[in-house]
Amino acid sequence: MTDQETSIGKQVPRQKLNLLELFSRFREVGIIVFIAILVVAVSLRAPSFLTINNLTDILMNISIMIIVAMAQTMVILTGGIDLSVSSVIGLVAMMVGFTLSANSGIPDIAAVLLGIALGAVLGTFNGLIITVGKVPPIIATLGTLSIYRGLVFFYSQGTWINAFELPQSVKLLSKGKPLGVPNLIIIALLIAALTFIFLKFTRVGRNIYAVGSNADAAEFAGIRPQRIKLLVYVLSGLISGLAGVLWLSRFESAQTNSALGFELQTVTAAVVGGVSTSGGVGTIPGVLLGALLLGIIQNSLTLIQISPFWQLAAQGLLIIIAVVSDKLISKRIVRSK
């Protein structure tokens, strides 16, 4: 069909696989190295670190973060952000909690579905403000962060849900171990796997990357960016709704300040996991590693007996170090090209 080949692009990239190349292809490598160093260092000082019990503990502590970080990742991939997730969790936990305590005999699955539905409505509200109202995502969800939290206060009228008001089966939703591992961990990994498949192997999932990478081009390619954006906020609300029920189950209570500040943890997990805040870049394995890193940091600070009051500071510092070193590595990669 062609008479001659074009000369452009003839130079096939050199197949030089050095360490930097590896870093550039798989940003996750950086976090793995960081985690490895941390694990070795901590287990030298605290042998109890590498026990099954402790590892289960770590996973248990980051499970809800993983679930919500999946939602957060999808949103950030489109170039947005959802700061309202923590208030959605708080509101859903409160509403489901009161419903369960006032109406005995509600099956667990109904409670879960109720939570998901409530979360989806809240997410739809976010999505509509952003897509129809053209409010920048950070502003819109900052607004709903306080709106939904305010609804929590209004709804609870100063009361809260205690452990004894909840049916035992709901508590076991997260803590039961029919498979030897607490359900919550399995649910988290399941959600992560589903999100991975969704993002990697469905057209809609690929469209999420496309919209975040270049929304105008997406429009030209027949993708409707506004619909994709609406979708990710609905999904984010839906998943946060599920997380709300799980929160209720895990902590056996719903309070006005449940999950307060949790939104930044989920953003941190995604960002540390290599998701670019400008959209289009990031993978689920990376985010899982990011969440794991946060969990290990939290856990090891306790194990090596750093005063609980300094733990938050150490955590913040390590996040900064992780982000800065990632940046310095990618700078080196650019320079070596």
Added chain:
Amino acid sequence: MKSQANPQNTSAATISERATRRSLTDVFKNWELLLVVLIIIVVLVNTRLSPYFLNAKNISRTSSDFMEIGLMMLPMVFIVVTGNIDLSVASNMGMSASFMGLLHNMGVNIWLAALAGLALGTLGGVLNGYLIAKVKLPSLVVTLGTYAFFRGIAYGFLGDQAARNYPAKFTYLGQGRVGGSLIPVSVAIFIGLAIIFGIILHATKFGRHLYAIGNNEEAAKYSGVPIDKIKFSLFVISGFMAAFAGLVLAARFGSTRPDNGTGLELAVITATVLGGVDIDGGKGSMYGAVLSLLLIGLLRFGMGLVNIQSQVQSTIIGLLLIVSIFLPHIGQRIAANKATRFRWKTVLAVVGIIALFVLFFVFFFWSRAPVLAEI
């Protein structure tokens, strides 16, 4: 296709020195006008609802409640105009105040302790500025990290303790009045600083550079605007002001706890954006931001008088923030879409969504019927 000429000026052969068409300033005047109208409405409604609203003493007492937000808002306007954000301000405030409290507890002279607090806050700003301007990390990511870091240091300093018993000379900063008047000291300081920050933003080279960076950072760089220096100095100023706000808060409460000011960064950003400062940078004015602070203050004051919980007040402020950006867009869309054809699909979607929200609130009230019925 950007090189395509705008049809409206191909015919204009000459150029005039004066503006003939709507210019930037006109658009903003509309926004600020809207804020003024809202303020008037709030004052009128509140005056009707509560006889205590227009009481000078009440207003004087309440006004100082918003000065920490205001003090942090001033540099935030600068930062947002350049298209950046500082999420760490409230944590920095807590850190600086806690450091001062720690030193005070150790018996250090209060003024020395305050100075040290200011220095630490400024240092926090230096860290932010360095990571953003030199390491070139996005400000959202950096300040998200220092948000946790600074708050953590605050807890590290004071743990579950509080610092109290500040001398009266110091608490004057947060509780005192200027001379014999009703004007709180903190309000006077805020007004003075707001004027200075406003002048810097609107009438100086530095301010012009901020807008240039916010609109097109690359082009600003090519035109010799010292981007890195400016960004660095913005975050240093923000750190200093956050620390100062921390001192004012400590003086007002007469004590310091490490969780002081938690969540205030959102209030600061809300005030900034409601004031018409574009979160994407390049647009906004200082008087808009000050007006929005006034609006938020009056609104909260009024709601407090009619006994609305403060967290529920946040809901209303959040709603106001969204509606203020939402409504103009909806109006434009409706105006632009007049000609487009009627579609059943759209109607169905709208009805469906409304039904969804109605259902949500039906459940919301039904599930709490016994309690919510009482109010």
Added chain:
Amino acid sequence: MSEIILELRNISKSFSGVEVLHNVDFSLKTGEIHALLGENGAGKSTLVKIITGFHQPSSGEIYFDEERVSFNDTRDSRDVGIAAIYQELSLFPDLDVAENIFIGRQPLNNTKMVDWRKLYAEAKKLLDSLGVKIDLKQKARNLSIAEQQMVEIARAFSINARVLIMDEPTSSLTLNEVEDLFRLVRNIRKNGTAVIFISHRLEELFEIADRVTVLRDGSYVDTKPIAETNREDLIRMMVGRSISEQFPKIEVPPSDVVLSVENLSNGTTFGDVSFELRRGEILGFAGLVGAGRTDVANTIFGIRGATSGTIKLDGQTVSITSPRQAMALGLAYVPEDRLQHGLIPQMNITKNITLPRLDRFSQVGWIQIRSENKEAFEVACQMEVRATSIQQKTRELSGGNQQKVVLGKWLSTNPRILILDEPTRGIDVGTKAAVHMLMTKLAAEGMAIILISSELPEILGMSDRIIVMREGYITAEFSREAATQEKILTAATEDVRTRIQQ
């Protein structure tokens, strides 16, 4: 092979009462390459946007396959097989080449999951059939502009586009890349795809186009087979008068050296660059895109750092680490990308003009608005900027007027050395001539000018001396008399690095 696929009859379009297209006719045959020609503001882009359904005509009819159609949005036009490649490329920088081609249409396996293996196989087959060699797993962000265009064309080809619109596809390509592009376009034309081709480079049209339609001030002028017209004819149709295409170059006697660059390297994109620049001289820099010319200019102007080498001004070694410093030393740089680097489009003419030297209007940082406006007004008048007022935002100006603002901004800093990077790219014939006149005048007044251009006639016509770069190194230097198109092309593409000593 020659039936009409798309026809526009009596198309008019008004924006808020101003008519930008007036009774335009246009017809496109299958398998033809149809050039659309006109100055900036002639209505080409509006016409294209009507064809793609981005705008709707105020009056007139559109026929596709001889059926009356109306495109309500870009989706409608895409559905019948109209694809457009714009100046702002519409690829997804974070996705790889293969996925960019098939985005939204990825092959699925029987479980409705994206079949990646099949996707890469099909992408490979497609690129092979087009004769394009690009790493399929490369992210689009890492491709050159030419490669990105290839990917876009491959995408249009893969959706069986029957009409392909190319808006100035060659404006950032070099001659070699243009040849490759043309070969590709001719390839897809064989399948019956009709191409609408917009370009400012007249020479190209004679090489690629079958027919040409000329617009002027929103009106249809004429459609002719390219063989029945010539360059002068086309220019006359475009501007309504004939413009001398002589470059207004005045010979200036050699004077003292103001700038000398010795062994300058930045470690990555260029190395060992040495040259001298004299007062009153226009020094041309020729080469392919990516040859490192812009990077050299950026380094001299302090935007990017050098790893080795020296820069001397009037014989004195200087270290320039920021544009601000470069300005203070009497340098000015009109960058290649007007909207990204040259202007702040959201700001008005005044603020753009005065941005580099606000100091002159400020006292202790306080800007004196009155003197600022006065100065900007004078500059705008001198440059003959066409706008409603100096308070007009620069993004509302035409490309040529934007370039005048950028030039005025830098000339008002009174530079001794002016670096012009592609100063006439994408601007209309009239403004182009004005820019060339201005360059001549400035050189005659003693200014030293570096001209970076990918347009060989411009380089040949305007320069006193010509330096050719290839892959970051200087490969040749010619005097005005000795330079020819062939010699420059050879030096810009040949493989052996022969650095000619001055």
